[in-house]
Amino acid sequence: MMTPISENTATKRYVENALRSERRHFKIYAVLLLLALVAPFVVYPVFLMKILCFALFAVAFNLLLGYVGLLSFGHAAFLATGGYTTGYLLSTYSGFSTELAILLATAASTLLGLLFGVLAIRRQGIYFAMITLALAQLVFFFYLQSPFTGGEDGMHGIPRGALLGFIDLQNNLMMYYFVLAVFVFGFGLVRRIVHSPYGQILKAIKENEPRATSLGYNVDQYKLVAFVVSAGLAGLAGSVKTIVFQLASLNDAHWHMSGEVVLMTLLGGVGTLLGPVIGAAFVVSLEHQLAQSALGNWVNVILGIIFIVCVLTFRAGIVGEFQKFFKKNFR
Amino acid sequence: MSSEFVLETRNLVKEFKGFTAVDNVDLKVRRGHIHALIGPNGAGKTTVFNLLTKFLIPTRGQILFNDQDITSLKSAAIARMGIIRSFQISAVFPHMTALENVRVALQRFEGSSFHFWKSEKSLNKLNDKAYALLESVGLQEFANTVTVELSYGRKRALELATTLAMEPELVLLDEPTQGMGHEDVDRVVELIRKAAEGRTILMVEHNLSVVSKLCDRITVLTRGAVLTEGNYQEVSQNPVVKEAYMGSEATTLEGAH
Amino acid sequence: MSMIFGVPVAVLSGQLLLGLINGAFYALLSLGLAVIFGLLKIINFSHGAFYMLGALLTVVLFNTLGVNYWMALFLAPLIVGIVGVLVEYFLLRKIANEDHIYSLLLTFGLALVIQGVLTNIYGVSGMRYAIPEVFRGGVNLGFMFLPYYRAWVIVAALVVCFGTWFMIEKTKLGSYLRAGTENSKLMQAFGINVPLLVSLTYGFGVMLAAFAGVLAAPIYSVTPVMGANILIIVFAVVVIGGMGSIIGAIVTGLAMGVIEGLTKVFYPEAASTVIFLVMVLVLLVKPAGLFGKEA
Amino acid sequence: MTDAIKPNYEQLKLTDLHAFYGESHILHGIDLLVRRGELVTLLGRNGAGRSTTLKAIMNMVGRRTGSIMINGRETIGIPAHHIARLGVGYCPEERGIFASLNVEENLLLPPTVRSDGMALDEIYEMFPNLYERRFSQGTRLSGGEQQMLAMARILRTGANLLLLDEITEGLAPVIVQKLAEVLIKLKEKGLTIILVEQNFRFAAPLADRHYLMEHGQIVEEIDASELSAKQELLNTYLGV
Amino acid sequence: AISNNEVRIGYLADMSGTYRDLAGPNGLTALQMAIEDFGGQVHGAPIRVLSADDRNSADVASSTVRQWVERDNVDMVAGMVASSVTLAAVRILEQNDKLGIVSGSAASSITNEHCSPNHIHYVYDTYPLAHGTAQAVVQEGGDSWFILTADYAFGHALEADVEKVVLENGGRVIQKVRHPFPTSDFSSFILQAQSSGASVVALANAGSDTTNAITTAGEFGLTQSGQTLAALLLFLTDVHALGVEAAQGIQLTTGWYWDMNDETRAWSDRFMEKTGVRPTMVHAGIYSSTLHYLSAIEATGTDDTQTVRRHMMDTPINDMFAQNGIIREDGRMIHDMYLAQVKTPAESQNEWDLYNIVRTIPAEEAYRPLSESQCRLVNN
Numbered sequence A: 001m002m003t004p005i006s007e008n009t010a011t012k013r014y015v016e017n018a019l020r021s022e023r024r025h026f027k028i029y030a031v032l033l034l035l036a037l038v039a040p041f042v043v044y045p046v047f048l049m050k051i052l053c054f055a056l057f058a059v060a061f062n063l064l065l066g067y068v069g070l071l072s073f074g075h076a077a078f079l080a081t082g083g084y085t086t087g088y089l090l091s092t093y094s095g096f097s098t099e100l101a102i103l104l105a106t107a108a109s110t111l112l113g114l115l116f117g118v119l120a121i122r123r124q125g126i127y128f129a130m131i132t133l134a135l136a137q138l139v140f141f142f143y144l145q146s147p148f149t150g151g152e153d154g155m156h157g158i159p160r161g162a163l164l165g166f167i168d169l170q171n172n173l174m175m176y177y178f179v180l181a182v183f184v185f186g187f188g189l190v191r192r193i194v195h196s197p198y199g200q201i202l203k204a205i206k207e208n209e210p211r212a213t214s215l216g217y218n219v220d221q222y223k224l225v226a227f228v229v230s231a232g233l234a235g236l237a238g239s240v241k242t243i244v245f246q247l248a249s250l251n252d253a254h255w256h257m258s259g260e261v262v263l264m265t266l267l268g269g270v271g272t273l274l275g276p277v278i279g280a281a282f283v284v285s286l287e288h289q290l291a292q293s294a295l296g297n298w299v300n301v302i303l304g305i306i307f308i309v310c311v312l313t314f315r316a317g318i319v320g321e322f323q324k325f326f327k328k329n330f331r
Numbered sequence B: 001m002s003s004e005f006v007l008e009t010r011n012l013v014k015e016f017k018g019f020t021a022v023d024n025v026d027l028k029v030r031r032g033h034i035h036a037l038i039g040p041n042g043a044g045k046t047t048v049f050n051l052l053t054k055f056l057i058p059t060r061g062q063i064l065f066n067d068q069d070i071t072s073l074k075s076a077a078i079a080r081m082g083i084i085r086s087f088q089i090s091a092v093f094p095h096m097t098a099l100e101n102v103r104v105a106l107q108r109f110e111g112s113s114f115h116f117w118k119s120e121k122s123l124n125k126l127n128d129k130a131y132a133l134l135e136s137v138g139l140q141e142f143a144n145t146v147t148v149e150l151s152y153g154r155k156r157a158l159e160l161a162t163t164l165a166m167e168p169e170l171v172l173l174d175e176p177t178q179g180m181g182h183e184d185v186d187r188v189v190e191l192i193r194k195a196a197e198g199r200t201i202l203m204v205e206h207n208l209s210v211v212s213k214l215c216d217r218i219t220v221l222t223r224g225a226v227l228t229e230g231n232y233q234e235v236s237q238n239p240v241v242k243e244a245y246m247g248s249e250a251t252t253l254e255g256a257h
Numbered sequence C: 001m002s003m004i005f006g007v008p009v010a011v012l013s014g015q016l017l018l019g020l021i022n023g024a025f026y027a028l029l030s031l032g033l034a035v036i037f038g039l040l041k042i043i044n045f046s047h048g049a050f051y052m053l054g055a056l057l058t059v060v061l062f063n064t065l066g067v068n069y070w071m072a073l074f075l076a077p078l079i080v081g082i083v084g085v086l087v088e089y090f091l092l093r094k095i096a097n098e099d100h101i102y103s104l105l106l107t108f109g110l111a112l113v114i115q116g117v118l119t120n121i122y123g124v125s126g127m128r129y130a131i132p133e134v135f136r137g138g139v140n141l142g143f144m145f146l147p148y149y150r151a152w153v154i155v156a157a158l159v160v161c162f163g164t165w166f167m168i169e170k171t172k173l174g175s176y177l178r179a180g181t182e183n184s185k186l187m188q189a190f191g192i193n194v195p196l197l198v199s200l201t202y203g204f205g206v207m208l209a210a211f212a213g214v215l216a217a218p219i220y221s222v223t224p225v226m227g228a229n230i231l232i233i234v235f236a237v238v239v240i241g242g243m244g245s246i247i248g249a250i251v252t253g254l255a256m257g258v259i260e261g262l263t264k265v266f267y268p269e270a271a272s273t274v275i276f277l278v279m280v281l282v283l284l285v286k287p288a289g290l291f292g293k294e295a
Numbered sequence D: 001m002t003d004a005i006k007p008n009y010e011q012l013k014l015t016d017l018h019a020f021y022g023e024s025h026i027l028h029g030i031d032l033l034v035r036r037g038e039l040v041t042l043l044g045r046n047g048a049g050r051s052t053t054l055k056a057i058m059n060m061v062g063r064r065t066g067s068i069m070i071n072g073r074e075t076i077g078i079p080a081h082h083i084a085r086l087g088v089g090y091c092p093e094e095r096g097i098f099a100s101l102n103v104e105e106n107l108l109l110p111p112t113v114r115s116d117g118m119a120l121d122e123i124y125e126m127f128p129n130l131y132e133r134r135f136s137q138g139t140r141l142s143g144g145e146q147q148m149l150a151m152a153r154i155l156r157t158g159a160n161l162l163l164l165d166e167i168t169e170g171l172a173p174v175i176v177q178k179l180a181e182v183l184i185k186l187k188e189k190g191l192t193i194i195l196v197e198q199n200f201r202f203a204a205p206l207a208d209r210h211y212l213m214e215h216g217q218i219v220e221e222i223d224a225s226e227l228s229a230k231q232e233l234l235n236t237y238l239g240v
Numbered sequence E: 001a002i003s004n005n006e007v008r009i010g011y012l013a014d015m016s017g018t019y020r021d022l023a024g025p026n027g028l029t030a031l032q033m034a035i036e037d038f039g040g041q042v043h044g045a046p047i048r049v050l051s052a053d054d055r056n057s058a059d060v061a062s063s064t065v066r067q068w069v070e071r072d073n074v075d076m077v078a079g080m081v082a083s084s085v086t087l088a089a090v091r092i093l094e095q096n097d098k099l100g101i102v103s104g105s106a107a108s109s110i111t112n113e114h115c116s117p118n119h120i121h122y123v124y125d126t127y128p129l130a131h132g133t134a135q136a137v138v139q140e141g142g143d144s145w146f147i148l149t150a151d152y153a154f155g156h157a158l159e160a161d162v163e164k165v166v167l168e169n170g171g172r173v174i175q176k177v178r179h180p181f182p183t184s185d186f187s188s189f190i191l192q193a194q195s196s197g198a199s200v201v202a203l204a205n206a207g208s209d210t211t212n213a214i215t216t217a218g219e220f221g222l223t224q225s226g227q228t229l230a231a232l233l234l235f236l237t238d239v240h241a242l243g244v245e246a247a248q249g250i251q252l253t254t255g256w257y258w259d260m261n262d263e264t265r266a267w268s269d270r271f272m273e274k275t276g277v278r279p280t281m282v283h284a285g286i287y288s289s290t291l292h293y294l295s296a297i298e299a300t301g302t303d304d305t306q307t308v309r310r311h312m313m314d315t316p317i318n319d320m321f322a323q324n325g326i327i328r329e330d331g332r333m334i335h336d337m338y339l340a341q342v343k344t345p346a347e348s349q350n351e352w353d354l355y356n357i358v359r360t361i362p363a364e365e366a367y368r369p370l371s372e373s374q375c376r377l378v379n380n
Ligand SMILES: Nc1ncnc2c1ncn2[C@@H]1O[C@H](COP(=O)(O)OP(=O)(O)OP(=O)(O)O)[C@@H](O)[C@H]1O
Pocket: B016, B019, B021, B039, B040, B041, B042, B043, B044, B045, B046, B047, B048, D133, D136, D140, D141, D142, D143, D144, D145, D170
């Protein structure tokens, strides 16, 4: 059906505004993608892959916190499930297809997300955060006790395999572009969701839940779908991370990991698409740099100071503050 | 149209820890009417609304909508059947523009509300309709204004536009003119009158001049129970109502007529 | 000897008692957390750090100044309380009107700083603090040997818990506190110095943590990281009890101690997980916790 | 004879009061004088700045400049919690009932600032609804009951300067009438009252004077005696 | 030849978490002491040290080591404490044919099922820990055992090793209880131990778990009621933290003690000057292994991994850390271990005067014999 071009100026302006901001975003994304394509020739690719994996994880998490207003404190469970499933498949069945492993791992996290979601989605605010935490702790316990995970020692030496059977992922550069592709897919999906008819409803729910209900939207279902998608993407991040590092460990399932992703997201800017990406890059680089510097044993102190400073001075996060600054001065 | 009454409650009861806020209420709202629910503070009016929309669960009793029992349905399902409420405090989506506020409501008929793979541009075809609704409540200039920046009265108007966008059969309004200046009150009265075309409205209101101007039928609640029912004339003459609710105001009003 | 599930009854009653004692710790810690959350809506992730600070101060004050246990019991919470007041005044106050999540981030950062600095000073091997003379030894209860110190812990913790509960729920000061946190502007308009009240409340909440720390010093190894892991357990207790419910925190604290104690007998590996299982079950049945008010 | 009971004693005097919320400048130089025992109203449309004037007096806005004399004392620089102690009682438009307290606790909450406040019994007599629900949670009351509670609670404190913001909002006509009687009684007792009202019919017979506000300024001062003469003017400003 | 004209050593350890004190920043100091003592260069090539906090995370370890070997051309990685870290690191070292010298970890599996031609396990492992202590205790008449195990790989390994020794020596294990890692309150477990009626209560855990358990055992009068407490892994720092009052009489197995002879004392004094504390066996092991590694480069003139490793294996270690230490083909460095007993307060002269060495456990007896090895490098 042809949409009639509207005659009245208010709606025309609305459409134009939307288009303009989309074009501007598109330019930013294009530049970033270009940077990402050449980055491995300048920066150590494995390090970049680590950033991308965490960025995807944070983007998935932000879909919930930033766009539905749900603080999940149990996202580590999905990351770990993605990782362990991949690890299990690839190391138990030699020659198992890498892409199939990733797919199955993502499916496994999605299912787990569904289970968590069904149990948690009705709870509000801090109770939601805590029930997700509790469920994730149970998952942690399961992985700790299950023999196939190697407990505290973790799963090591997971083969990277070859993509579609011929692209050798053992090669860091190949691996990098594959991870980048996965990331772009995940990011694109989240962007699409946020700017979709469904995204509008999510936004409405976040803004005023009782009102959305009274307009006839079954808010629990909308939230649940977002939760499940977020879980699936977190699992995807975990799966790819496992392939990159060829290892899956309990760290991924620990509540610290759930906390870390909150920090990344807040630091980068919650409710902005690029915020979690920048936040993840920032935290990963910082930890990496500090751990190896002379300040090695001061890592926690420095991180702590950064969190405090962030909360006190740039609460909207790096990207959020930048947007505010831009709006104030250039528009 | 099917039946004479859009909404009916039978022996509706709500108890809070031994306190009966709604006590055996039988309410019948006739199709096409503007029906008012009045009564002293704490009579249970808001509670009745909350029961009708399932923000509270009835202790006992039945709720019928178009002769269909909806007692066990959930809030969202009730809204989908065509019963939409407004809130005592204004309910909008503060960080969306007025246009988007209305669009969220219109979207429900699109069946695309779960379509996460589509672009939100697909919603632009609703813009004109949304705009028309904004126009109908006098908000055309504010279509692209973020809702937080609207004044109180305009927020109420927007809320009404959103409500109308749902094309409800029955609209529940809880004190729609509360906190408004006289000018706004008159505007809202007009709005409600307009909204009532082809619909049924059930409202709670303490402003008797609004009630007298708008309402076809009035139910008076006291202490959770129905005291009497009738048109404004009948109700305002009732000495018990005067005593319990209107005080001397009813007479003053009449004098003013 | 009679048995329950293959465990002698005598042993079981010993375990119950120990669970209760541990629960007293949980109660004390979660009480502070509940006070701070319930009244200030601050998710205090530095609670564990303040608990540790209480214990560490006890040891350090003794080693450097020869401060004895009884003085420490008073002095360490006081110092920590003052630190808490300063933290509230210089940091938390700045974000009082923001989303809870920022207080979480800030206090988490603070905990990292406190723990990190102290780790670099004192290491992680831990320090020991001797049980005060009067509480050395114990009494044989027939089914177990009860060290006097543990008996003291439960008495002290319960007295402090119920004292706090009484103050908040039953006194005028308590009602100022509850109201001030809901609408501080209005309370100020009524003539109450709310900012001061808030600082003092936060200080008091962390004081409770420090008090627990002092009680813990003689029986656990005192290290700068001793508070890191206890935090989420204590959080779980508060949530199970119903966030903000004072009595909920106390009762749940005690109950969790017992449940955890029994788990240590029947399925020890799960001892630190069982509380989360309980949390899931409770929240499924009572969405706002055992004593929480549903919104 | 002390100052405080002299007639014509200046209970509240605002001079060139400006108030801001963050960046936005809301009040633009308010001058206003209320004497002991007077009841004045602030009238105006939604958003005119009436509530803000009361909040500015209570030091509840972002920033204020100018002068606010209460009982002859400059209060522009003193912290919010000291203002009530000067004998000021404030009833906010959003009612401010505390969810964590029950009705009676809410009622007993504001500290007494002077000795001659109403006793609890008197208050319960005036608002039987509150007596009936005295042990239920404050915010579980109906909208109107909450309004009664908000009003009742400052009557207890003995404040002799009352700032009342839209107290008839959402109340049944009978209660409104009762409130009018209460205000008359309070006036007789010598209390000074500033009333922000939408309900002109309620306010008109009670007030000694009316201030008309628009865009954060006082545009007109009308004495009760001039009311009929200036009806026209009122109509244009308020649309009555 | 020496790659990049520089010998690059990466030091990977927990710098800020639970295992910080037994290796941590002071381990880096020990490593640097070795390099200084060696003269700062080999064959004119400078020796450079990189260090990183592994945060006890396999992830961090893996990405750090990967970057070290792939980008920074690190030749050898030292330190390594948590077994998950060690296993992650040695995998990558193997893939890239670089060398790892593990000094902090305990798990004997590191040179058993997880052995590789690219790493050496230097200081100690769970096998001698279990053997030394358990054997001694059983022989002294402690024949019925209650084992309290930290519920993770290291604890399980220790538990298994102990159980075997106890059974071999004619004792029996009455009860095994696994506690979560970490645990702070051990009262319930101690009570279980008391009511089990076992004559020996063995702690198969480490760090603060062990010290907490020992403290609680003291509080509940475990030893007064006639039971023996055996801590299977105690580092000097743990005993120091406990104090002789609480720890007195406990028997433990260690790979080294600072106060054994003049040589150890001299080195320890230097160490203490720099760090303010006495070295643990891990610190000493890091020093010794680094010296041994550098000597091998000097001798062979190359930093090629296999050449160096071969040479290290062919050369016995004789220094303040070990006499006649031998690196076996599975990568296990075997050396004499010591059964020590914590001094009584009366015996202890100063805060670090903590152990009496009860007896020496000869290297061959201490470590798992190659005949029992599951290492793929060992042909059985
Ligand atoms: N959740 C609740 N728990 C306990 N009591 C309640 C609850 N909700 C309402 N009530 C009580 O039920 C009675 C009816 O309240 P309701 O809000 O329906 O009154 P209303 O008729 O709308 O009054 P108003 O005109 O003042 O808004 C009141 O006395 C109120 O205190």
